Amino acid sequence: MFSQRAKTGETTAATLLLAGASLLTTGCHHNTQTAYQPPPPPVSSSGDRYHPHTAVTEPTPKPAPVPSSFAEAKGKPVFTEVGLATWFGPNYNRKPGADGTTYDQNGMTAAHRTLPLGSIVRVTNLTTGEQVLVRITDRGPFAPGRVLDLSMGAAKAVGIYRVGTAKVKLEAYAHAAADPAGKWCVQTGPFKTADDAIDLKNALIARYRGAKVIEFHGPTGSWVRIDPATHDKAEALKMQDWIGAPDAQSQAYLVRID
DSSP, X not given: OHHHHHHXXXXXXHHHHHHHHHHHHSOSOOOOBOOOOSSSOXXXXXXXXXXXXXXXXXXXXXXXXXXXXXXXXXXXXXXXXXXXXXXXXXXXXXXXXXXXXXXXXXXXXXXXXXXXXXXXXXXXXXXTOOEEEEEEEEOOOOXXXXXXXXXXXXHHHTTOTTTXXXXXXXXXXXXXXXXXXXXXXXXXXXXXXXXXXXXHHHHHXXXXXXXXXXXXXXXXXXXXXXXXXXXXXXHHHHHHHHHOXXXXXXXXXXXEOO
């Protein structure tokens, strides 16, 4: 009898030890979501760019239309800006951009923070005088002091590929295809710490009840994305305005997800 009780006690102790080990390995912790990023990272199959989001079905991206010639830059520019430009390539190649098209590092495209997606922009290298015509398909750059991220192909065409950065003049032209209708969300980041991103996520959840809000980690830091319940652009713009720029490198911007 004593032997049987001892065995029973051993079994009970082993069961408790296993349960304790299970609690230690599955204890409370924050689950960081991965998502698509624009320059930041575009939406990935595991999430969204905002890029990257929780289980969001990634749309099949389509090729970006390439400006056929400088003839597309008709009339006077509707926007002019001077500043530093850089380029991005391999890490984002074949990823979806903010407008839903596939980024081709050899194409004539660029990322800008505020110009309407689809805009045609003449880029002039103020050091060499070289020019290239690009279409805005993504959002960025997010490094302080920079105004444009060129595709690798456009950077080569305008003499920026080898030097990395150059002072340029941007001339944006009105374009009928700019900002087509679609489904939109808002993303902001990268934050230097996950805590800052989580704070914004909680604030958005409290303010926009019913909207989908996620926080995720990408190659350049922590990001936050909020999807309006209807994915309406007007509502997304209101959210973008409310978020603003939590810090120098985390300005809120729209992302097209269809």
